[in-house]
Amino acid sequence: MSFDRVANCYQWMEKIVFRTDLEKVRNFHLRLVRDAESILIIGGGDGRFLKNISEIGTDAQIVSVDSSSEMIRLSQSRTHNTELDVRHVCQNFQDFEFSENFRPDLIFAHFFLDCFTEDEVILIVNRLSKSSLKSTKLVISDFFLPEKGSVSGIYRRILTYVMIRFFRLFCRISAKKLPNIPKIMRSTGWTCTAHKSLRDEFINSWVWELEGYSKRP
Numbered sequence: 001m002s003f004d005r006v007a008n009c010y011q012w013m014e015k016i017v018f019r020t021d022l023e024k025v026r027n028f029h030l031r032l033v034r035d036a037e038s039i040l041i042i043g044g045g046d047g048r049f050l051k052n053i054s055e056i057g058t059d060a061q062i063v064s065v066d067s068s069s070e071m072i073r074l075s076q077s078r079t080h081n082t083e084l085d086v087r088h089v090c091q092n093f094q095d096f097e098f099s100e101n102f103r104p105d106l107i108f109a110h111f112f113l114d115c116f117t118e119d120e121v122i123l124i125v126n127r128l129s130k131s132s133l134k135s136t137k138l139v140i141s142d143f144f145l146p147e148k149g150s151v152s153g154i155y156r157r158i159l160t161y162v163m164i165r166f167f168r169l170f171c172r173i174s175a176k177k178l179p180n181i182p183k184i185m186r187s188t189g190w191t192c193t194a195h196k197s198l199r200d201e202f203i204n205s206w207v208w209e210l211e212g213y214s215k216r217p
């Protein structure tokens with residue numbers, strides 16, 4: 001899988017289809033960076049989110065992992081004159097090794113898990129569970145298809161189908177349908193402690209904490 005072919009036009013494609021909605025959703029829980037000491041960003045993409053982090057400011061140590069060298073190049077160019085303490089890692093996340101001195105207390109995965117099959121998402125989430133602290137917050141932004149029925153629901157199903165076909169063709173993603181992220185998270189021992197969405201819960205940002213350790217708002 002590689003997003004190299006679409007990296008340069010990714011933000012424009014996003015804006016044509018969703019206008020500013022994905023940008024808004026990525027930023028719903030941005031303020032959490034203020035209290036974080038170590039931040040992991042998975043599938044960080046072209047660096048627009050890192051740029052937003054730099055605008056609100058943080059002293060946290062940040063690691064941003066992405067398997068696309070073009071995405072990493074764009075992200076580095078967006079962040080090189082910021083004050084962020086960020087290390088870019090160009091690697092498949094499944095091969096990323098957590099070091100003893102980097103245990104993130106905040107993890108962001110924006111529109112990343114929808115690239116994978118449900119079995120792959122479970123493996124990724126289980127790896128995150130093992131490497132998380134009791135207090136780690138995992139912020140996932142992604143699509144969800146609520147119950148069928150409405151006309152807008154039909155439109156969203158068609159849009160989702162087209163997006164997945166497009167990214168399967170050009171980026172070789174393995175997903176054939178949207179993974180059911182809330183279901184997977186609950187079944188792997190995480191509790192949702194905050195949730196905001198747009199377009200009738202089609203575009204979401206959830207904050208998850210390990211069950212038994214979370215403080216409900």
Ligand SMILES: C[S@@+](CC[C@H](N)C(=O)[O-])C[C@H]1O[C@@H](n2cnc3c(N)ncnc32)[C@H](O)[C@@H]1O
Pocket residue numbers: 001002003004026042043044045046065066067068071091092093094109110111112115
């Ligand atoms: C749909 S894009 C989202 C990018 C960004 N998070 C955003 O919200 O704009 C998915 C990103 O995940 C990266 N990616 C896909 N598979 C990956 C993997 N196995 N390991 C690391 N990054 C991966 C892609 O290169 C791409 O940048």
